[in-house]
Amino acid sequence: MFIPALEGQADDKQKDKWLPMCRSYKVIGTYAQTELGHGSNVRGLETTATFDKSKDEFIVHTPCLTAIKWWPGNMAKTANHALVMAQLIIDGKKYGVHGFIVQLRDFETHKVRAGIEVGDIGPKFGINMVDNGFLKLNHVRIPRENMLMRFAKVDADGTFSKPNHSKLSYGTMVFVRATIVDTCYKYIARAVTIAVRYSIVRRQFEPAKNQPETQIIDYQTQQFKLFPLLAAAYGMFFVGKEMMRLYQLNNEKLQKDDVSLLPELHALTSGWKALTTEIACAGIEVARRSLGGHGYMVFSGVINLFQDWVSSQTYEGENTILYLQTARYLLKSLQRAVVGKKITGSVSYLGERGMAWVEEKCAAKSPADFSNPSVILHAFQHRAGRMILTIAQALQQKISEGADLQAATGSFSVDLVSAARAHSMYTLLKTYSDSVEKLPETTSDLVAVKQILRKLFILMGSYYIETESGDFLYDGYMNGKHVQMVTDLGRDLLSQIRPEAVALVDGFDFHDHFLNSALGRYDGKVYSALLEWARESPLNNSDIGPGVKEFLLPTITHGGEVRIVSRM
C-alpha cells in the first residue's frame, strides 16, 4: 500500500525522490491509516499533523489513546518509514485527512527514532509472518515536503489548496480492492484443488457387501459441497481479469483528468470485493470440512488459506460497509432510471426496456431451459432490480410519512446489503458468462473447454437460485416448479461435471510445492505423506514429551492427589 499510495498521491517531485529509494529497498514503507479507535471511518482519524510556519515543518502527533496507529503491515519491526494519514491543521483550522511521510527508524542502525514508540500488535488469526504494528508519535517533526501533494497542497506560507475533483484520491483504494478481487481466485481454487483430489483418493463405506468402498467424490452431498466452489473459482478467475482490465482503462482516463468511470468503478469494485471475498472465504471452510477429520490438520494445506484470507473480508473496506456504499449508488441510479435518465455501466439494466423488467416472469418451462445462460442471468438481474426497487418504494413511503432520510435509510440497511449483494452477484455472473461466451471455438478441444466452462457457469447460477430461492419466489417471478426445475438441473450438472472434476482442478496448474498439502498431492499418495510429515514433526523428536517427568509421572505413580510444587 505504501508504494501504490505514493504513486497515486505524491506529486512528480515527490515520486522522483521517494520511489527509487523504495525500489532499492532503502526505504521500507508502511501505510499507516487505521488507529485503535478508527478504521472504517477515515474522516474520524485523530492523529494530527499541525503546520509550523516558522520552521516550514509539520508536527505529527498522537493526541490520545484511540489515536495510536494500529494494524499497518510490516510496521512493527521491518519498515523504516510510514505514510501516516493524519488530520491536517493550519492555524488551528482542520483541513481533513492527508498523507505524511514519517521516518520511523534510522537508515544505518534501524533503531527507532526519537519521539516514536512502535511495536507489534500481537498474535493474529493468520498472516503472522507480517508484523502488523502500532505507532505512537510524540510531536514528531517532518519537513513540509513530506506531505503528499499531488491533489491537495500546503505552501510555505500555510495556504491550503484543494484538489480539482474530490474523488481523485479514490484511485489507490480502487486499485487495492481490484487486486483483492483478482486474488480471490487463487485462494478458493487452491482449496478446491486439494478437496477434489483428496475426494478421489478417499473412500468411505461399501455400497454393498464385499464391494470396494465408494470414492467420496461420488456422494452427491460431496459434489454439492465442491462443484459449486469449482464453478465459483473459475468464475472468479474471469471476473478478476475483467476487474483489472477496467482498472487499467480507468487509469488511462485518470491520466487525462477524466473521472467519468470512477463512480461506476468504485461501486463495482466495492461490491465485487465484498462478494468475491465472502464466497471465497466461506468456500474455503466448506472445502476444509469436506476433508473430514484430516481437514483439521495444518498438513491439509487448507487451514492457512482460511486463516490468511479471511481478513480480506475486513480490510480495505469492511464488507458490510462496502455493500452499503454500493447500495447507495444503486438507489441513486434507480432514481435516475425512474425519471427516464440514461444510466450506463453495471447498473444500466435498471433502466432497460423502460423498466419493464419489474413485471417480467421467469420464462423457463423445463429444467433444460435453465441451461440457457440468458435465462439464468435474467433471474439474477430481476432479483437485483426488484430488491432495489422494493427498498426505494418503501423508503419513499416512509419519507412521505415525515421520516428523516438518514433514519429511514438506516432502517432498511439489512435489505440494502442484500440488494447490493444481489446486484454484485448479477454483475459477477454476467461477467463470468460473457467471458466464457467470448472464448474461441476454433478447435474441437476449445469447443469442449467452452462447453464445460458454460456448464460450470450454469451450475454456479443454479446453485444460488436454489439456495437463495426465496428471493426469486418472493414476488412471483418464479414459482415452486421453477425452483424444482433449476434444482433438478443442478443435480444433473453435478453428475456431468464429476468425470471432468480432476481435469478442471489440474487446469489451475498449482504445483505441489505451492499447495503445500499432504491431501492435495498430484500423485494421490496422501496417507504416506501424512505419516511422513507427522513423523518429522518436532514433537516427535523425543519419545517422552515435555512436562512428563515433572508433572505427569508423579501423578501416574502417586495418584491424582500429588501436590506439584511450583517452580516460580
Next chain:
Amino acid sequence: MFIPALEGQADDKQKDKWLPMCRSYKVIGTYAQTELGHGSNVRGLETTATFDKSKDEFIVHTPCLTAIKWWPGNMAKTANHALVMAQLIIDGKKYGVHGFIVQLRDFETHKVRAGIEVGDIGPKFGINMVDNGFLKLNHVRIPRENMLMRFAKVDADGTFSKPNHSKLSYGTMVFVRATIVDTCYKYIARAVTIAVRYSIVRRQFEPAKNQPETQIIDYQTQQFKLFPLLAAAYGMFFVGKEMMRLYQLNNEKLQKDDVSLLPELHALTSGWKALTTEIACAGIEVARRSLGGHGYMVFSGVINLFQDWVSSQTYEGENTILYLQTARYLLKSLQRAVVGKKITGSVSYLGERGMAWVEEKCAAKSPADFSNPSVILHAFQHRAGRMILTIAQALQQKISEGADLQAATGSFSVDLVSAARAHSMYTLLKTYSDSVEKLPETTSDLVAVKQILRKLFILMGSYYIETESGDFLYDGYMNGKHVQMVTDLGRDLLSQIRPEAVALVDGFDFHDHFLNSALGRYDGKVYSALLEWARESPLNNSDIGPGVKEFLLPTITHGGEVRIVSRM
C-alpha cells in the same frame, strides 16, 4: 471418551479393575478408533485383534498403512493405555469391531512398550494443547480379559457370543453427542458476549456533523449479525439441558435393558449435534467479523473459540453423515405415518391430524401474528414435513420406474440433508419455546425475563424464516406477503432487544478471566487493554526484530541487490 467407553462397554469385573486406576490417574487412557483410512465407516477399520487360544491372548496388529490409528486425543505423549477398536478374528473368521485395552507406555518410566510406535500427528487448526496421536502396532499381545465384554464376549475356548440388542453399544455415542449439544451454548455465548460488549464501546461514523459517533450496536446490520446469535445462544442453553435430561432418562431405561428410547434418541442427538455445531461455528465467525479489524487479533478472544470448536462439526459423527442418518429415520417414520401407524417422540408431528398438515397454509395475517410461538412453530413443522414427504414421493416414483433403492436414495441425498436439518431445526425451536413457556411467572422480574426470552425465540424463528424463505414459499405454504411480515417483525424485534442486549449477555455470567478477551471486557476498557497486551507481547521485548541485522539492514544499506550468504 476412554472412561465413558469403559463405563458403557466394560463388564462389571472389568469396571472394577480399570475405573479406579483411571480415577487415580494411574491409567491415562485414549479412545483409539479412527485410522488413517477410516473414520466415519467404523466397520471398515483395518486394525486386527486375533485370538490366540493357546496363550489365551489377543494379538493386536496394524496390517497396513491405512490401518495406523490416527487422531486419538492425548495419545501421542500423555496416555499410557489405549482402547483400540479392532476387527476381532477367531480361527480366521471375522466377528466385527470391538474394543481392546492395550498398554502403550510403561507405568514407571512412561517409555513406549515393545512393538508399538506412537507419535504426534502434527499441528492442527486448534486444540493444539491436546496431543492427538498416531499408533502403529506390531503384533502386540494382550490378555483375553482386555477385550471389553459387557455386550459381546469371547471365552477361553474361543467361543464368541453376541449381545442381546445390536443397538446397545450406541449408548456411548449418544452420550458424547449429547455432551457436544450441551457444550455448544458455551462457545456461541462467549462469542456473542464479546461482540455485544465491544459493539457498545465501539463507535464509528458521525450520524451528522459534530455529533458523537454512532455506537456500532445501533446499526441495524450489526444487530442483524448479533441478535439472532444471542437468540440462538439462549436456545442452545435450553436445548442442551433437555438433551441431557433425555440422555439420563434413556440411561435409566437401558439399566433395565429397555432400549425403546434408543432409536428416537439416536436420531435426535445426531440431528441436534449437527445443527447446533453448525449454527455455533458459523455464528462464532459472524461474531468475529462483526468486530472489524480487531476481531482478527487473537486478543479478541474469538479466534480460539472458532479454531477449537469448528472440529465439533467433524468428530463424533461428521455432520453430513449425521443428517443422512436422521433422514433415514424420518423416511421410516413417515412410512409408518402414511399407513396410519402411530409414531411417537420428535417425529410424532408427521402423523398428526391424519397428515392434514400437508395441505395447511400459514395463518398469519399481520407481522404481529408471527409473535405467536405456535405460528412460528407451525411454519417450521410444515417445512420439515413437506420436505420429507416430497422426497418420499419422488423416491417412490423412481423406484416404481425400476430404480435401485440405494442409488435412488443417493440421488436425493442433498435433499435428505436439507430435510433432516429442517426437522432438527423444528425440534430445536420447539424445545426452545417449550422451555421458555415452562418458566415461572411468580414475580414481575420473572415475567419480564420470560417476555424477553420469548422475544429471542421469535427472533430466532423469524430470522430463519427470512433467510431460508424459499423453503416456506416453495409449496405455497407462505406467500411473499407472509415473508415480508415476518421480516418486518424481525426488524422490529432487533430494536426491542437492543436495550436488553447488555443485560442478556451479562446473564451468561462469563468472567473476564474465562473470556480472555481484550474486546469483551466487562469494564469496557478495550483500547487500553489492547495496548497493554500488545506491549507485553514477546515480539516487543527488543526494539530490533529477529533477522534485522543479518538480512534487513544489509538490504537497506546496500540496496536490494545484496547476496545473502547462506549460513547452512
